[in-house]
Every structure is written in C-alpha cells, then in structure tokens.
Amino acid sequence: MMFTVAMLAILITMGLALARALLGPTVYDRIAAVNMFGTKTVLLIAVFAFLSGRTDLLDIAIIYALINFIGVIAVLKLVEQGNFHTDGNNDKADTK
Amino acid sequence: MITDVLSWFCLVSGGLLGVVGGIGMHRFPDFYSRLHAAGTTDTLCAALFLLGLGLQAGLSLASAKLALIFVFLFFTSPTASHSVANAALHGGLKPLQDEHNKGDA
Amino acid sequence: MKSVSLFILSCLLWLLLSGHFEVLMLALGLASVILTVFLSLRMNIVDHESYPINLTFKVLRFFIFLWREIILANIDVVVRILKPGKTISPRLANVPLPQKTDLGRVIYANAITLTPGTVSVQLDKETVAVHALAQETVDDLQTGRMAKMVPEEQKDIGK
Numbered sequence: 001m002m003f004t005v006a007m008l009a010i011l012i013t014m015g016l017a018l019a020r021a022l023l024g025p026t027v028y029d030r031i032a033a034v035n036m037f038g039t040k041t042v043l044l045i046a047v048f049a050f051l052s053g054r055t056d057l058l059d060i061a062i063i064y065a066l067i068n069f070i071g072v073i074a075v076l077k078l079v080e081q082g083n084f085h086t087d088g089n090n091d092k093a094d095t096k
Numbered sequence: 097m098i099t100d101v102l103s104w105f106c107l108v109s110g111g112l113l114g115v116v117g118g119i120g121m122h123r124f125p126d127f128y129s130r131l132h133a134a135g136t137t138d139t140l141c142a143a144l145f146l147l148g149l150g151l152q153a154g155l156s157l158a159s160a161k162l163a164l165i166f167v168f169l170f171f172t173s174p175t176a177s178h179s180v181a182n183a184a185l186h187g188g189l190k191p192l193q194d195e196h197n198k199g200d201a
Numbered sequence: 202m203k204s205v206s207l208f209i210l211s212c213l214l215w216l217l218l219s220g221h222f223e224v225l226m227l228a229l230g231l232a233s234v235i236l237t238v239f240l241s242l243r244m245n246i247v248d249h250e251s252y253p254i255n256l257t258f259k260v261l262r263f264f265i266f267l268w269r270e271i272i273l274a275n276i277d278v279v280v281r282i283l284k285p286g287k288t289i290s291p292r293l294a295n296v297p298l299p300q301k302t303d304l305g306r307v308i309y310a311n312a313i314t315l316t317p318g319t320v321s322v323q324l325d326k327e328t329v330a331v332h333a334l335a336q337e338t339v340d341d342l343q344t345g346r347m348a349k350m351v352p353e354e355q356k357d358i359g360k
Binding site for chain 3: 117124128133161170175
Binding site: 005008010012017020024029032033039040043047055061072073079 | 100131145161
C-alpha cells in the first residue's frame with residue numbers, strides 16, 4: 001500500500017517532467033526535464049524493488065543513477081559543441 | 097509500528113514534494129527558474145524517498161545500497177544542474193530578470 | 202599511500218555491492234580490485250584530490266548545516282510554487298568566492314546549487330555567478346554565512 005502510493009506520486013511527477021520535455025521551448029528545458037525524469041526513474045526502480053520484494057533491483061537503480069548523469073553530460077557536450085571530438089578547453093566561440 | 101508511521105510520512109511528503117516540483121516545472125516562466133523547481137525535487141524529494149525506503153529495509157545490505165544511491169544522487173545532481181545552467185548561459189540564453197534589476201550583473 | 206586507500210575502499214565497495222562471502226567469490230572480487238588499482242596506477246589517475254581524512258569533523262558539521270539549509274530552502278521554494286500570483290523575481294548576481302583550493306570552490310558551488318532557489322551558473326577565480334529566485338536568497342549568500350562553513354584544508358601562505 002505504502003509503496004503503491006509512492007509509485008503513483010513518482011509516476012505523476014515523471015509525467016509532468018515528460019510534458020515539460022516535450023513542450024519545452026528551448027533545448028536546455030528539455031535536457032533539465034530529462035535529467036529530472038532520470039532521477040525519478042532511479043527512485044521508481046528503488047520503490048519497485050521494495051514493492052516486489054526483490055531488493056537485487058537496487059543494483060540497477062545504482063547503475064541508472066550513474067548512466068543518467070553521464071548521459072546528461074554527454075548530451076550537453078553534444079549540444080554545446082556540436083560534436084564529441086573537440087575538447088572542452090578551447091574557446092566556445094570558434095566551435096559555433 | 098513507529099518506523100511504519102515514519103516511512104509513511106517520508107514517502108508521502110517526498111511524493112508531494114515531487115509533484116509540487118513537477119507543477120513548478122510548468123508554472124515558472126523561464127528556463128532558469130524552472131531549473132530551481134527541478135532542483136527542489138532532486139534534493140529533498142529523493143532524500144525523503146530513500147530515507148523512507150531505508151526505514152523499511154532496516155539495517156541490511158539493501159539500506160547500504162540505498163545509502164550508496166543517495167550519495168551518487170547527492171554528488172551528481174548539483175553537477176548536472178550546474179552544467180545545464182552553464183551550457184545555457186554559454187549558448188546565449190538570457191535569463192528573465194526583473195525590470196529594476198537590469199544592467200546589474 | 203593513495204593506492205592503499207583506494208584498494209581498501211574498493212574492497213569495501215565490492216563487499217557492499219555483492220553480499221557474497223564464499224571463497225571463490227571473494228577471490229574473484231580481490232582479483233578485480235587488484236586489477237582496478239593496477240589500471241588506475243598505470244593510467245595515473247590516482248590523484249591528490251582524494252578524501253581529506255583530517256577534515257572529517259568539519260565535513261560532518263558542514264553536512265548538518267547544509268541539510269538544515271536545504272530543508273528550509275525547499276519549503277521556501279514550495280511556497281513560491283504553490284502561492285498564486287507572481288511570487289518570484291529571478292535575477293543573476295555575483296557572489297564572492299573566498300575559497301583558496303579548487304576542492305573548496307567546488308564544494309561551495311555544489312552547496313549553492315544544492316540549496317533550491319539558487320543555482321551557480323558560472324565559476325571564476327574569485328566570484329561565482331548565481332541565478333536566484335529572489336533577492337533575499339542572494340542577500341543571504343552575500344553575507345558569506347555558508348562560505349564560512351565550507352570545509353577546506355588550510356594552505357600555507359606564500360606558497
């Protein structure tokens with residue numbers, strides 16, 4: 001019961017974040033919303049692990065937390081520089 | 097019994113915080129202020145959820161893993177927020193500012 | 202020295218994540234930890250920015266302080282979201298950055314971002330650009346109340 005309520009709340013939040021990701025006027029809105037969506041996914045997996053009584057699923061939540069972070073950073077790098085091969089140290093102006 | 101009440105409290109307030117943050121994502125007018133709403137749900141909401149689950153798990157391997165998730169989120173979420181804000185600033189997105197504050201900063 | 206602490210930490214992490222205590226599994230875990238430390242040494246990524254153990258007390262005090270701030274700021278932002286009408290006046294401001302070491306700067310900037318209502322947008326040598334939801338939060342940061350709490354190793358003057 002307790003976990004069902006928690007899952008419902010997380011799902012509502014994920015829906016709101018997804019709506020912002022679809023509506024978001026700028027690309028940064030979308031990235032921030034996807035980041036929030038990913039954080040909520042981690043929580044959803046953790047709650048689901050307790051709901052189903054299989055606490056092994058927490059390992060997947062840990063991995064998802066790390067992948068979400070790296071994915072957001074990678075997408076930001078792609079958006080900001082337009083490619084993956086230039087390093088971050090050079091002046092941003094000349095890659096534009 | 098007491099732990100049950102406590103984790104009910106944690107999960108429900110965490111869920112409410114998350115929903116309020118989601119509403120904030122739609123209510124605030126520009127990207128930078130929306131980031132604050134997202135930040136709200138990232139910190140306290142996640143912490144409350146993990147605390148509530150940890151109370152249910154007791155002192156076991158599961159709660160240690162929950163603590164690990166908490167540490168990862170605690171370190172990565174502000175870094176991600178900062179990166180998005182920084183990229184937006186470099187990308188030329190001007191933050192919405194109040195009239196009397198223009199020219200400052 | 203750093204590699205020894207890396208070794209011990211990796212062992213603890215492996216035990217925490219696996220939860221197996223048979224001889225075969227322990228041997229496999231030990232082998233993977235040794236491989237990890239060996240590769241880290243070869244790649245030269247065991248750097249000086251590991252956990253400063255002499256600051257443990259300060260770090261604990263900072264965490265308690267930070268969590269109080271986070272809870273209060275969360276309540277503030279939730280009220281701003283739920284109240285009808287115009288409740289926010291977003292602004293950019295420059296806040297002084299008194300920390301000397303890179304690690305101290307990063308901790309401070311992360312603390313600013315963690316408290317809702319303020320996000321650090323850009324780090325420079327001596328200032329940090331902060332986007333805030335309202336003037337009050339900026340004023341609070343300008344007083345340097347949080348900056349004083351950041352744990353930092355004291356560097357020798359003149360180095």
